[in-house]
Amino acid sequence: MDDPARRAALDTLRAVRADDAYANLVLPKLLRERRVTGRDAALATELAYGTARALGLIDEILAACVDRPLTKVEPVLLDALRLGAYQLLRTRIPAHAAVASTVDLVRHDLGPRVTGFANAVLRKVSELDEAGWLDRVAPDPAEDPLGSLAIRTAHPRWIARAFADALGSTGDELAAALRADDDRPAVHLTARPGEVSADELAAMTGGDVAPYSPYGVRLEAGAGDPGDIEAIRERLAHVQDEGSQLCALALTRPEVDGTDSRWLDLCAGPGGKAALLGALAATDGGTLDAIEQAPHRARLVEQSTAGLPVTVHVADGRDPDLPGGYDRVLVDAPCTGLGALRRRPEARWRRRPEDVGDLTRLQRELLTSALSLVRPGGVVAYVVCSPHLPETEGVVADVVRKTGVTLLDAREAFPGVPDLGEGPYVQLWPHRHGTDAMFCALLRR
Numbered sequence: 116m117d118d119p120a121r122r123a124a125l126d127t128l129r130a131v132r133a134d135d136a137y138a139n140l141v142l143p144k145l146l147r148e149r150r151v152t153g154r155d156a157a158l159a160t161e162l163a164y165g166t167a168r169a170l171g172l173i174d175e176i177l178a179a180c181v182d183r184p185l186t187k188v189e190p191v192l193l194d195a196l197r198l199g200a201y202q203l204l205r206t207r208i209p210a211h212a213a214v215a216s217t218v219d220l221v222r223h224d225l226g227p228r229v230t231g232f233a234n235a236v237l238r239k240v241s242e243l244d245e246a247g248w249l250d251r252v253a254p255d256p257a258e259d260p261l262g263s264l265a266i267r268t269a270h271p272r273w274i275a276r277a278f279a280d281a282l283g284s285t286g287d288e289l290a291a292a293l294r295a296d297d298d299r300p301a302v303h304l305t306a307r308p309g310e311v312s313a314d315e316l317a318a319m320t321g322g323d324v325a326p327y328s329p330y331g332v333r334l335e336a337g338a339g340d341p342g343d344i345e346a347i348r349e350r351l352a353h354v355q356d357e358g359s360q361l362c363a364l365a366l367t368r369p370e371v372d373g374t375d376s377r378w379l380d381l382c383a384g385p386g387g388k389a390a391l392l393g394a395l396a397a398t399d400g401g402t403l404d405a406i407e408q409a410p411h412r413a414r415l416v417e418q419s420t421a422g423l424p425v426t427v428h429v430a431d432g433r434d435p436d437l438p439g440g441y442d443r444v445l446v447d448a449p450c451t452g453l454g455a456l457r458r459r460p461e462a463r464w465r466r467r468p469e470d471v472g473d474l475t476r477l478q479r480e481l482l483t484s485a486l487s488l489v490r491p492g493g494v495v496a497y498v499v500c501s502p503h504l505p506e507t508e509g510v511v512a513d514v515v516r517k518t519g520v521t522l523l524d525a526r527e528a529f530p531g532v533p534d535l536g537e538g539p540y541v542q543l544w545p546h547r548h549g550t551d552a553m554f555c556a557l558l559r560r
Contacts, residue, residue, distance in 0.1 A: 119149060127159075138164055167460035174197070196217070199217030199237045200240045218234050249266070278292050281542065292552075295457075296457050298545070299336040303357045304322065304341075304347075305330050308398060327357060327531055329364075330364075358500075359551065359553060362388075363445065365557060366496035375401070378402070379405075379406070380392060382406065383407045385415040390419040390425075396425075397423055404441075432481050439488045442493045444489045444493070445495075445498065447499075448497065451466050453552065457545065471503065474506060479513055482495070483518065496557055497510070497557075507554040523559055528555075
């Protein structure tokens, strides 16, 4: 068979399921290796990421069309059924083409023995559109508004609850947040300070200057592989969500008395914030130490910061064995990543509520370490890509209570950014700001 787009999408879904791989890492590699470009690459991207993002919803619909539990369906076959169902429910591909192309994939991979089953299931899916299926499988919104909204926006219930708690809303704003989180995201770029301006980068890439970050450029969703952008190949820019840019920049904005030349990134991998901070430090003759525990991620930081006054250390940020006295410290802590689900399509179905306990313990330890490494009067930025209250306000409040440090009003470090709430924290949102749902707290020792 010769269907490179659907083959690449299906192989990506299988790698995600079988190997716990990340779709946004697997698919670009497959497309490059197989030289899939243009419209085929765009279709593969839509099908792979879209299916991974909507997986829970698709499985609810497939479960209504299959006469056995989905756990009893051969995994390789189930991957293909998911891909076919996504085409039927969320694309404009004609139903006959979606069904026939999926059956062809099944025949190629499993032989003719299950093609009749695949054909029958997908034809049953095609009897209703997505809205019709949602009316059948979603809870009654009058009886279970949160559960109904969760499945209608393809989110696990616990994540919808976490968003609701952070927003203080189960109404229209929660619906807007979850819908924005289910949209395809635009690609955001950071212009390297001292090398190129945001205006120049926008002209080079055909993008738009970002509304809030002085170094940001936004490209349209589906703009292609960012690795093909010349400015990135020439190290004039790198891919980085505007919210991440803003949180890194927030560290640099509060005044500090005395020296301001030694900065530290305590959890630097894969290197986006370290590259931005390193470039900013270089403009004033400063330096940045970047800590990363995983050697392969430390190598990514080295690649991202090549040519900048950045020293990368392979160490545990909780005890990095470095002399303290830093003027500014960034703690971009490991987290659930609930704020970047639109960029990591499979993550919403992979994360579990029980993951949170171990993460918040680690987050508290890292923030405490950062406060021991910053000098008196220095500033620490605590950043996570999540709106989940235990990881955000909960961690910071606990550490502030135990250490007695001063909590600054982070909103002052986000000039020009609207809808930042009552403070002193900053929580960004896709539906309000067009960024990932980044959280930032600023503390002064």
